[in-house]
Amino acid sequence: MNQLQQTATSPTAGNPPMSVPAEQAGTWQAVCSLEDIWPNTGVCALINGRQIAIFRMKSDVLYAIDNHDPHSGANVLSRGIVGDLGGEPVVASPIYKHHYQLRTGECVEDASTQLNTYPVQLRDGMVWVKTTA
Amino acid sequence: MNEHTRILVVGNGMVGHYFVQELVKRHPDLAAAKLEVTVLGEEPRPAYDRVHLSSFFSGSTAEDLSLVEPGFYDKPGLTLRLNARASSIDRIKHTVTLSDGTSLPYDKLVLATGSVPFVPGVIGRDRENCFVYRTIEDLEAMTAAGIQAKSGVVVGGGLLGLECAKALRDMGLDTHVVEFAPRLMAVQVDEAGGQVLRSKIESLGVHVHTSRNTTAIVDGATARHRMVFFDETWLETDMIVFSAGIRPRDELARESGLAIGARGGIAIDDFSRSSDHDIYAIGECASWNDEMFGLVAPGYDMARIACAHLFDDHSTTFQGADMSTKLKLMGVDVASVGDAHGKTHGCRSFHYLDELRQIYKKIVVSEDGKTLLGAVLIGNADEFGTLQQMALNAMPLPENPEFLILPASDGKEKPGLGVDALPDSAVLCSCNNVSKGAIGEAVAAGACSIGEIKACTKAGTACGGCVPLVTQVMKAEMRKHGMAVNNHLCEHFPYSRQELYHIVRVEQIRTFDELLAKHGKGLGCDICKPTAASVLASCWNDFILKKDLASLQDSNDYFLGNIQKDGSYSVVPRMPGGEVTPDGLIAIGNIAKKYGLYTKVTGGARVDMFGARVEQLPNIWEELIAAGFESGHAYGKSLRTVKSCVGSTWCRYGVDDSVGLAVELENRYKGLRAPHKIKFGVSGCTRECAEAQGKDVGVIATENGWNLYVCGNGGMKPRHAELLASDLSKEDLIRMIDRFLMFYIRTADRLQRTSTWRDNLEGGLDYLKDVVINDYLDLGAELEAQMQHVVDNYQDEWKTAVTDPEVRKRFRSFVNSMTGDTNIMFVKEREQMRPATPEEKQQAKTIPILALVE
Ligand code: SRM
Ligand SMILES: Cc1cc2nc3c(=O)[nH]c(=O)nc-3n(C[C@H](O)[C@H](O)[C@H](O)COP(=O)(O)OP(=O)(O)OC[C@H]3O[C@@H](n4cnc5c(N)ncnc54)[C@H](O)[C@@H]3O)c2cc1C
Ligand code: SF4
Ligand code: FES
Numbered sequence: 001m002n003q004l005q006q007t008a009t010s011p012t013a014g015n016p017p018m019s020v021p022a023e024q025a026g027t028w029q030a031v032c033s034l035e036d037i038w039p040n041t042g043v044c045a046l047i048n049g050r051q052i053a054i055f056r057m058k059s060d061v062l063y064a065i066d067n068h069d070p071h072s073g074a075n076v077l078s079r080g081i082v083g084d085l086g087g088e089p090v091v092a093s094p095i096y097k098h099h100y101q102l103r104t105g106e107c108v109e110d111a112s113t114q115l116n117t118y119p120v121q122l123r124d125g126m127v128w129v130k131t132t133a
Numbered sequence: 134m135n136e137h138t139r140i141l142v143v144g145n146g147m148v149g150h151y152f153v154q155e156l157v158k159r160h161p162d163l164a165a166a167k168l169e170v171t172v173l174g175e176e177p178r179p180a181y182d183r184v185h186l187s188s189f190f191s192g193s194t195a196e197d198l199s200l201v202e203p204g205f206y207d208k209p210g211l212t213l214r215l216n217a218r219a220s221s222i223d224r225i226k227h228t229v230t231l232s233d234g235t236s237l238p239y240d241k242l243v244l245a246t247g248s249v250p251f252v253p254g255v256i257g258r259d260r261e262n263c264f265v266y267r268t269i270e271d272l273e274a275m276t277a278a279g280i281q282a283k284s285g286v287v288v289g290g291g292l293l294g295l296e297c298a299k300a301l302r303d304m305g306l307d308t309h310v311v312e313f314a315p316r317l318m319a320v321q322v323d324e325a326g327g328q329v330l331r332s333k334i335e336s337l338g339v340h341v342h343t344s345r346n347t348t349a350i351v352d353g354a355t356a357r358h359r360m361v362f363f364d365e366t367w368l369e370t371d372m373i374v375f376s377a378g379i380r381p382r383d384e385l386a387r388e389s390g391l392a393i394g395a396r397g398g399i400a401i402d403d404f405s406r407s408s409d410h411d412i413y414a415i416g417e418c419a420s421w422n423d424e425m426f427g428l429v430a431p432g433y434d435m436a437r438i439a440c441a442h443l444f445d446d447h448s449t450t451f452q453g454a455d456m457s458t459k460l461k462l463m464g465v466d467v468a469s470v471g472d473a474h475g476k477t478h479g480c481r482s483f484h485y486l487d488e489l490r491q492i493y494k495k496i497v498v499s500e501d502g503k504t505l506l507g508a509v510l511i512g513n514a515d516e517f518g519t520l521q522q523m524a525l526n527a528m529p530l531p532e533n534p535e536f537l538i539l540p541a542s543d544g545k546e547k548p549g550l551g552v553d554a555l556p557d558s559a560v561l562c563s564c565n566n567v568s569k570g571a572i573g574e575a576v577a578a579g580a581c582s583i584g585e586i587k588a589c590t591k592a593g594t595a596c597g598g599c600v601p602l603v604t605q606v607m608k609a610e611m612r613k614h615g616m617a618v619n620n621h622l623c624e625h626f627p628y629s630r631q632e633l634y635h636i637v638r639v640e641q642i643r644t645f646d647e648l649l650a651k652h653g654k655g656l657g658c659d660i661c662k663p664t665a666a667s668v669l670a671s672c673w674n675d676f677i678l679k680k681d682l683a684s685l686q687d688s689n690d691y692f693l694g695n696i697q698k699d700g701s702y703s704v705v706p707r708m709p710g711g712e713v714t715p716d717g718l719i720a721i722g723n724i725a726k727k728y729g730l731y732t733k734v735t736g737g738a739r740v741d742m743f744g745a746r747v748e749q750l751p752n753i754w755e756e757l758i759a760a761g762f763e764s765g766h767a768y769g770k771s772l773r774t775v776k777s778c779v780g781s782t783w784c785r786y787g788v789d790d791s792v793g794l795a796v797e798l799e800n801r802y803k804g805l806r807a808p809h810k811i812k813f814g815v816s817g818c819t820r821e822c823a824e825a826q827g828k829d830v831g832v833i834a835t836e837n838g839w840n841l842y843v844c845g846n847g848g849m850k851p852r853h854a855e856l857l858a859s860d861l862s863k864e865d866l867i868r869m870i871d872r873f874l875m876f877y878i879r880t881a882d883r884l885q886r887t888s889t890w891r892d893n894l895e896g897g898l899d900y901l902k903d904v905v906i907n908d909y910l911d912l913g914a915e916l917e918a919q920m921q922h923v924v925d926n927y928q929d930e931w932k933t934a935v936t937d938p939e940v941r942k943r944f945r946s947f948v949n950s951m952t953g954d955t956n957i958m959f960v961k962e963r964e965q966m967r968p969a970t971p972e973e974k975q976q977a978k979t980i981p982i983l984a985l986v987e
Contacts, residue, residue, distance in 0.1 A: 032948045040656075040684035043948035051947075051954075058656060068956075073971060074700035075956050079691060079747075081684070083658035086624070092659035094688030094696055099659075 026132040034060065034125050042091065044078035047131050052118055053078035054127060055102060057089060063102035064118035064129050069093045137167050141229055141239035143219045145174030147183055148416030148432035149245030150200055155440040163210030170211050171237060175218040176268060179206065184429055184595065189272045190300045192856030222389040224409055241411055241443060244399060246382035248417040252375045257350030262357060262372040266297045275374065279304040282371035284356055288347060289377035290317040295462045297376050298339050309340040309368060316343055321458055321469035325486065326509045329493040333465045333512060379427055381418045394420025403450035405439035413439040426454050430563045455525055455563060459517045459598040461899055466514035471524040472497050472507035480506055483535045494538035496520065498530060505530055518602030526559050552609045561603050564595030569606055576610040583607065584892040600895060622883065623660040626653045630808065630883045634668050643673060644681045663687040664883045667770055670806035671878045674926040676933050678940050689768030693930050694750055699968045701957050702750060703743045705767035706757050707803060710777040710795030711738035720760030728753055731965045737774035739765060744966060746953045748945050754931040763929040771806045775799035776824065780817030787817030789834030804927045808881040826854045829887040830870055839866045843873055846888035855898050858906055868917060872905045875916035
């Protein structure tokens with residue numbers, strides 16, 4: 001990622017490294033304004049029929065993972081409490097409290113469960129998410 | 134033993150019953166083991182807990198005190214005959230004759246006849262309203278007399294006498310204790326200790342008269358009786374209770390020629406056998422080495438040993454008993470250990486006396502200063518467990534033994550027992566014979582709170598005196614197993630919930646960010662965030678979905694509804710006391726119909742509407758609010774319901790308006806956030822149709838006001854609530870509930886219901902009474918004020934949510950679309966909708982799925 005783009009897209013250096021849109025398949029889509037996501041909470045975006053949970057963490061660091069909680073079968077992860085376990089950012093499912101790592105999508109209690117993660121960026125106060133297909 | 138062994142047990146008291154339990158433990162199928170067991174009990178009811186007899190005065194019933202599990206005596210091979218007194222033994226024919234003339238054969242006879250209260254040979258002792266203190270019938274008679282009486286005298290200033298004096302004082306009588314010896318509790322306590330005890334008890338309003346020998350009881354001038362003493366002074370009183378010691382019931386044994394101890398009692402050997410080897414004697418009727426034991430633990434020991442011996446197990450023998458005692462008499466700690474009077478040759482003692490706070494402590498050490506022989510503690514008995522174990526196990530004394538009883542100065546730790554030095558065989562709980570080893574095993578098996586230890590070992594469940602020591606051992610064992618003993622909430626806060634509560638209150642912290650910045654680390658998690666949210670709400674009661682609070686709320690609080698398995702929500706409007714108008718019901722029906730919700734009457738006596746999607750919630754609430762409803766907080770760790778019975782308004786038995794009170798209480802405490810959910814019940818009479826005794830707070834109407842019960846629980850581990858106070862006016866009742874709830878909120882752990890909190894509360898019910906009723910910590914006014922703050926700041930959360938556009942915006946399935954979650958699907962069942970199963974969702978195209986209602 002080049003210097004210029006980082007300053008343009010993310011007000012902080014804390015976001016996970018992101019790929020440059022043109023270089024990868026998939027499309028970026030503007031979802032909502034940052035203000036639509038209250039600090040330290042999540043929202044769910046419906047993108048091409050897919051439910052994606054987007055979280056706004058401390059210092060406006062953003063993450064996006066599947067909204068579907070495979071342990072309960074319900075689409076609820078965006079409504080979970082966020083925080084960290086051992087420094088690793090996580091969300092706790094509101095149904096049976098499984099924790100999912102926001103960077104990797106891995107379930108802390110059951111490493112065999114893996115959620116999709118999605119690149120997410122803040123551009124001019126808008127939240128953008130990239131999905132494949 | 135021959136083919137069929139007939140075992141006859143005389144006496145169904147505490148020890149006799151314990152013996153039968155031991156028998157059944159050895160031979161669960163008595164009939165198959167060819168045992169025919171008959172038990173004779175003279176009293177009208179099976180064995181009950183005499184040790185806690187006094188709790189009868191504070192509301193325990195005969196059933197509460199019973200020691201017999203329902204059905205226990207219905208086993209094949211076991212017969213219990215009540216109202217049946219043995220009147221003679223024929224040792225040659227091996228028979229026992231009953232007072233009704235029938236006779237029963239035995240192969241082995243077990244005498245467990247206990248003892249009787251000793252009534253001194255005073256003229257007039259048979260007058261009306263003269264009582265003894267031993268059976269439930271005695272207490273019933275005392276209660277009846279107490280209603281008419283203004284004053285009462287207890288003859289005897291020993292342990293039981295003082296317990297009895299407390300009962301009289303609690304009945305509101307002007308209470309006197311008359312003691313023959315020059316001091317109170319002469320057996321357990323030395324002279325200086327007796328002095329301190331006396332002034333403590335006098336300061337509680339009980340008159341103490343020592344060195345008084347009663348010679349006659351005659352008619353009084355100002356009261357029913359006049360007690361005349363040997364020096365011709367006198368005292369007038371309406372009722373008298375004799376509690377001047379006990380005498381063993383050895384008459385059966387005497388008449389049949391069994392050996393009797395020097396001071397009475399049936400002489401027994403180390404196997405609990407009498408001089409006739411087909412007859413055992415156990416409990417208070419037995420005399421071992423010319424010694425008798427007026428406590429239950431040695432009796433249980435004898436019962437175990439006799440039972441083992443009966444089946445040719447000679448491995449255990451009776452070796453005397455530790456008579457150390459610790460009790461709380463009228464709120465005063467009194468304890469004695471071993472040789473309290475320093476009778477051992479050459480012993481020396483250390484004394485500590487604090488006349489200001491009325492504390493007296495003494496230890497007696499051996500001549501060489503190496504071991505502890507005995508101790509007396511009055512006013513504060515914190516060191517009891519340590520000292521008892523030191524004396525029992527002859528553990529080496531620290532270099533300066535005086536520090537064992539001196540108050541710790543400038544933060545220095547007192548020399549502890551070093552529980553690691555205790556042998557595994559050390560009996561920590563003498564009531565239930567639980568050793569250190571057993572606690573270790575329980576910890577190894579996963580028990581790691583005092584509540585769990587109590588549940589699986591029984592340690593600490595009788596007199597409770599051993600709880601501090603058991604807790605120490607539990608923690609040491611946990612450390613050994615590498616278990617974290619710290620009570621830190623989670624990795625983000627090195628504090629317990631109680632400590633965080635304190636911090637929030639003292640530093641006036643109002644946001645999680647501030648709390649985290651000052652006292653925590655990292656981002657927080659789903660443990661500390663809801664805990665902090667609950668503490669903040671208990672303290673300040675701000676709207677829980679305020680921007681900086683919303684992110685802390687647990688699944689249900691987060692959307693002010695209960696999340697269901699499919700991600701939809703339920704809606705429970707409040708119906709205070711379960712009362713609802715026809716119009717209210719119609720409105721709920723209409724709303725449910727309009728939004729296509731499933732309806733059900735809950736176990737909490739109100740209506741639940743299921744299957745609402747997030748984006749429907751604000752509209753549903755708006756319509757409910759318009760119909761006069763508010764949030765029922767079915768989602769919160771907060772007040773749920775105040776269940777009521779119909780009460781005196783309609784019910785032919787009701788003595789007070791239980792619905793009216795329930796409505797008032799529910800409206801007072803609604804919205805109160807707590808460590809866990811809180812439920813109330815209010816019943817209009819003792820039939821208890823509202824099941825108040827199964828609730829965190831239970832109220833039952835009496836002829837004279839309201840009785841307040843606390844710390845009950847239904848759910849996973851039901852627990853009966855305990856009587857905290859009786860006959861309260863409504864104002865006092867509310868004050869007591871304010872204090873009780875706030876004290877719980879302050880001191881409970883996260884997700885601890887009042888019942889588990891109570892089970893873990895050191896000092897138990899007495900302590901709770903001290904804090905809530907007697908205001909022993911001087912907290913009452915503060916707790917009431919804090920509650921009033923919460924009450925004054927109540928708001929209907931649904932209303933605040935729907936009127937704030939920012940908040941309302943959050944109630945959407947999708948941030949970028951107005952549609953609903955198509956994964957929420959319903960099918961029809963019994964005329965209503967229910968969530969589709971995963972299989973049904975798979976076949977969604979082939980089976981009828983109910984349309985989503987917008
Ligand atoms: C709806 C209801 C069942 C019903 O259809 O009747 C119910 C439903 C739930 N109960 Fe309950 N309980 C309901 C009455 C009870 C009762 C009966 C009562 O209140 O008299 C009890 C036993 C009494 C008690 O609590 O002492 C009860 C003992 C529990 C427990 C066990 C608590 C315990 O201390 O052992 C849980 C689990 C927990 O809280 O950790 C629980 C938890 C739950 C949860 C919250 C489980 C969950 O997390 O999803 C359910 C959510 C309900 C919802 O979505 O609305 N529910 N639950 C009842 C709602 C009452 C109300 O009007 O608010
Ligand atoms: C108010 C009170 C408080 C106490 N507090 C404590 C305490 O804190 N700690 C402690 O360790 N101990 C305490 N005790 C003492 C404890 O209760 C006794 O040690 C215990 O009950 C002894 O049990 P037992 O079976 O030997 O006698 P009991 O419990 O008295 O049982 C004897 C039974 O035998 C029956 N019986 C007698 N003769 C016959 C007969 N001929 N035929 C048929 N039945 C017969 C009696 O009716 C009675 O039911 C207290 C006692 C009282 C009264
Ligand atoms: S508890 Fe008593 S007053 Fe209430 S309904 Fe039942 S019988 Fe009537
Ligand atoms: S010593 Fe009485 S309960 Fe443990």
